[in-house]
Amino acid sequence: MTRYVVVGAGAVGSALGGLLAQQGVDVLLVARGEHARAMAAGGVTLRCPDTTVTVPVPVVTAAEDAYLTVDDVLVLTTKTQDAEAAVTGWADVPVHGPDGTVGRVADLLPMLVALNGVTGEEIALRYVERVYGLCVWFPTVMVEPGEVIVRGTPRRGVFHVGRFGASTDPSADTALFDGLVRDWEPAGCLVRCPDAVMEWKYRKLLANLGNVLEALLGDASGAKDVRRAAQAEARAVFDAAGIAVVGDEESRAGWQPDGLSFESVPGEPPGLGSSSWQSLARGTGTIETDFLNGEVVRIGRRVGVPAPVNARLTGLARRAAREGMEPGAFDVDELRARVLT
Incomplete structure (x- = not known):
């Protein structure tokens, strides 16, 4: 067994x-x-x-x-x-x-x-x-x-x-x-x-680029432009590096099978979120953003495609973890100013 x-x-x-x-x-x-x-x-x-x-x-x-x-x-x-x-x-x-x-x-x-x-x-x-x-x-x-x-x-x-x-x-x-x-x-x-599991993991990486926003902002709904910018950088980097990624339609079908939906748990707020959010909430002192957004930055540097939005987000995440900040420590306007300019 x-x-x-x-x-x-x-x-x-x-x-x-x-x-x-x-x-x-x-x-x-x-x-x-x-x-x-x-x-x-x-x-x-x-x-x-x-x-x-x-x-x-x-x-x-x-x-x-x-x-x-x-x-x-x-x-x-x-x-x-x-x-x-x-x-x-x-x-x-x-x-x-x-x-x-x-x-x-x-x-x-x-x-x-x-x-x-x-x-x-x-x-x-x-x-x-x-x-x-x-x-x-x-x-x-x-x-x-x-x-x-x-x-x-x-x-x-x-x-x-x-x-x-x-x-x-x-x-x-x-x-x-x-x-x-x-x-x-x-x-x-x-x-x-699947025959190529890493194509799924790279597609999941694109989704996980928003984890840092949940951690830094608490509620990331007002930062969709930042998320889109981080993902656009990642797609450009993956294209330049020749990295295959599962397409949007295939991923939706794969991750939304019949009988699976994600709902709130009674007694808990709906905002309980990603692993990065949990790291700040528990005060672990570390956060995995360097292996998410930071992975985009690493590959981009290897192939000569800059990824400044993801680089700035990794820096803010390291600071938040190092200084023991809780989720929501940053204001969305402040974050946008730091990351997109």
Whole structure:
């Protein structure tokens, strides 16, 4: 029986693990701090638009506490800025078979990279043989330890998955994908297996360029011009770099299947938002904008296409995280003046 070991179980990882565990799928959540202690003591509470449920889940706080076997699949759900530390911490962990240790994670186990942005897969591939991109369309928020808001209803989200890098065993990839469909879809997590998963992740990156606006402004509805400018820069950069991106119509069809809509959760304001918003709300001191808007800037510099709007947004985001600002610290007119001029 496959077990899904969710590394970096914050909002996305805890929600996914809880939904799978509710259906009897074997999971192990790897978390830290108060969130890990709360889940270990009382399970993970999933608050959805249509239901609230608390699910018992096994939890560990370190790689050495997880006894890994050949039936395990690692699902990386950290923030991108924490990915390298997480991957290096797991790459050399021993994997066990019926007769003892048979190798390391790096050589044997699949790792699904369920991160925003497009750099997590490259980070993982430096250390792990079997790397798979996982494009996550799954709005979740973790505000209180042990409690996660899941906004999808009645289905919960869509996950596009594909091999990253060359495969030496396509049959193993197919078996993994079939297992994901079998285990995840009963939990409301729809699995799609496109030929080019990174085209989906670059399309998701375009959507995520607005995360920083939610974080800095709180309510980003008045900054649509800034969002459009950031996305226009990104499209110009991707075109110059020869990067393929899923088209608008295909993405709408892929992310809006029958039975999936995103609604408010009773008792919570509708403005609870992106992972960047959550980072400022929790005062983590870091924010992943450098791997979202900053990725556009990096690629643009490589191909000679400036991306000043995205560069300025990354600078403001770093400042907000460094100085402990809360979401909504900037006024929209002030932001527009700083970014668009």
